[in-house]
Amino acid sequence: MPVSHSVDYYFAPQSPWMFLGHARFRELLRRTGSAVRVLPVDYGRIFPASGGIPLPQRAPQRQAYRLVELRRFSQWLGIPLNVQPRHFPVAGDPASLLITAVARADGAEAALDLIGAIGAAIWQRELDAADPDVLCQLLQELGLPAVRLDEAASGPVRLAYDEHTRQAIDAGVFGAPSYVVDGEIFWGQDRLELLAQRLAAAP
Numbered sequence: 001m002p003v004s005h006s007v008d009y010y011f012a013p014q015s016p017w018m019f020l021g022h023a024r025f026r027e028l029l030r031r032t033g034s035a036v037r038v039l040p041v042d043y044g045r046i047f048p049a050s051g052g053i054p055l056p057q058r059a060p061q062r063q064a065y066r067l068v069e070l071r072r073f074s075q076w077l078g079i080p081l082n083v084q085p086r087h088f089p090v091a092g093d094p095a096s097l098l099i100t101a102v103a104r105a106d107g108a109e110a111a112l113d114l115i116g117a118i119g120a121a122i123w124q125r126e127l128d129a130a131d132p133d134v135l136c137q138l139l140q141e142l143g144l145p146a147v148r149l150d151e152a153a154s155g156p157v158r159l160a161y162d163e164h165t166r167q168a169i170d171a172g173v174f175g176a177p178s179y180v181v182d183g184e185i186f187w188g189q190d191r192l193e194l195l196a197q198r199l200a201a202a203p
Contacts, residue, residue, distance in 0.1 A: 004032065004033060004034065004199070005032065005034040005035070005181055005182075005198075005199050006034065006035040006036065006037065006181075007029065007034055007035070007036045007037070007179050007180065007181055007195075007199070008036075008037045008039055008167075008171070008179070008180040008181075009025070009036050009037065009038055009039055009177065009179060010039050010040075010041050010164070010168045010171075010173045010176065010177065010178040010179075010180065011039075011040060011041070011115070011176045011177040011178070012040065012041065012043050012092045012096070012176045012177075013040055013092055013095040013096055013099060013115060013118045013119065013129065014088065014089070014090050014091075014092045014095065014118075014122055014129060015119075015176040015177065016070055016081065016083070016119075016122075016123055017176060017177060017188060017189050018115070018119060018176055018177040018189070019079075019081075019116075019119030019120070019122070019123050020070075020073050020074070020077060020079055020081070020189050021177060021188075021189025021190075021192055022112075022115060022116050022119055022177075023079075023116065024077075024189070024192050025177075025179065025189075025192060025195075026112055026116075028192060028195065028196055028199065031196075032196070032199040032200060034199050035108075036108050036112070037108070038099065038100075038103045038108050038111040038112065038115070039164040039167065039168065040092075040095070040096035040097075040099045040100060040115075040161065040164060041096070041161075041164045041165040041168045041173070041176075042092070042093065042096070042161070042162075042165045043092070043176060045165050045169070046165065046168055046169055046173060046174060047174075049169050050169075050172075050173075050174035051174070052174055052175070055089065056089065067083050067084070070083040071083055073189075073190075080124055081123050081124065082123060082124065082126065085122055085123055085126055086126045086128075087122060087126065087127065087128040087129065087130075088122060090122060090128060090129055090130050091130045092130075093130075093161075094129070094130045094132070094135060094152070095118050095129045095130065095135065096161055097152040097153070097157055097158065097161055098114070098135050098139075098148060098149060098152040099111050099114055099115055099118070100152070100157050100160050100161050100164070101148045101149075101151040101152040101154075101157045102114050102144060102148050104151075104156075104157065104160065105145075105148065105151065106144060106148075110142070110144060113142050114138065114139075114142060114144070117138045117141065117142060118135075118138060121134060121138060132149060135149060136149055171183070171185070172185060173185060173187075174187070175187045175188065177189060179191070179192075179195050181195070181198050181199065184198065186198070
């Protein structure tokens with residue numbers, strides 16, 4: 001199937017909303033023949049630029065409702081999810097850098113595999129996705145080279161991750177996950193149906 005669109009996939013690998021939408025997003029890419037740019041970003045920089053508030057600083061009622069919504073979507077989508085996993089909040093940079101390294105060396109499909117594995121590690125397997133040993137285990141499970149962990153700490157990968165974040169800010173991205181097509185933002189896994197309509201439209 002010829003590629004008719006390209007999607008910029010901005011996300012935080014530790015986001016439960018990313019995880020809830022990830023498999024459906026991949027299926028949408030396959031179904032529409034769309035290309036993807038895998039772009040993990042640092043929301044610690046995006047939130048100050050966009051008016052966002054980190055989860056621990058949000059009002060109690062907002063934090064409580066988030067848990068309600070996570071349970072609802074988990075049940076509705078049939079995706080098991082521990083809404084309060086043992087290792088969360090968790091720093092996203094180690095996983096983001098590793099995903100960036102894999103995307104550069106092994107391609108988008110391998111990076112998408114790793115994103116899903118990291119999401120499952122946090123939200124289903126009770127693993128610490130900032131732990132190098134856990135990340136190495138996930139690479140091994142996916143058949144990816146362990147050397148990617150070393151590459152993740154390299155200057156070029158760090159610069160690429162920084163550039164992803166700058167691009168997200170310039171594009172107006174403020175939440176995770178965000179799917180951007182020709183400058184049009186679709187924020188959240190609950191907008192995948194609208195994204196599908198956009199990708200089905202003539203290029």
